Amino acid sequence: MAASAVVNLRDSIDPPLRDVDLSNLDFSNCPVRDLISQIGGKWSVLILETLAKRPYRFGELRRLVPDISQRMLTQTLRELQRDGYIGREVFPTKPPSVEYRMTDLGYSLYQPLAQLLNWAEANHEAVRAARVRFDQSPD
């Protein structure tokens, strides 16, 4: 009775969102960790959000994403390009200009990602409140 009440909240979600067999998780090939660890980087999500609006050049991205260093912008762009989320095009102008834009794969990733980001914005006050409570009295 108490044990069944425990899972009521979860069971009320129908159908189950995911049913993962943890014993079968191959970590050398775990897509979930693969993707999350990539966008878990400090700048990936910010770049994806920016390029989801429209294509930008390197220097524009640098100005739009505050406080990012040239090194990290280059590195993050390369990783996102390698995973196929963004494309890179060089225009042979007098000083060369390079434009980055989201690919179809990138947009398809951005759909569920944006939902998660919306959740973050909607609930960050609740999270901050939870932290204050925890820091005051760790139950």
Place this chain on the structure above:
Amino acid sequence: MAASAVVNLRDSIDPPLRDVDLSNLDFSNCPVRDLISQIGGKWSVLILETLAKRPYRFGELRRLVPDISQRMLTQTLRELQRDGYIGREVFPTKPPSVEYRMTDLGYSLYQPLAQLLNWAEANHEAVRAARVRFDQSPD
């Protein structure tokens, strides 16, 4: 003409999923980075997935999540508890037992998170293929 064609793919998504003013992003209080950097950790998502199914005790989690060290399991659980995603209950049995379970806030996070994880599973082959192409000839 060419410039408008550039944004067609993005503009075909209607309405825009997010419209973020990057110049207004306060990084000391950025909910997006706050949340993503947290679940971007090596084990957070795996713990959340496990506890989304039902509550588990410490030792059970340790067996279910392969290769996690005792230290990281403790640390990850504390962080998730601090953010209000999971709860912790101690049962004063002969050797004490501790049960962890997802909170309402945790479940509400898990909805959009699960969508992202489903995307990862559905598209990880495409990402792996993109990496092979990139590593063979970095365009």
Place this chain on the structure above:
DNA sequence: CGGGATCCATTCCGATACTG
């Protein structure tokens, strides 16, 4: 059983300087 404390290797990331 469920942790805490400590030590250590690796990784991440920022600052700076240099280049076609």
Place this chain on the structure above:
DNA sequence: CAGTATCGGAATGGATCCCG
């Protein structure tokens, strides 16, 4: 303009030992 190269500090995470 759009990078590359190098350095060093900070953060992350694993291994091990101890404890009520």
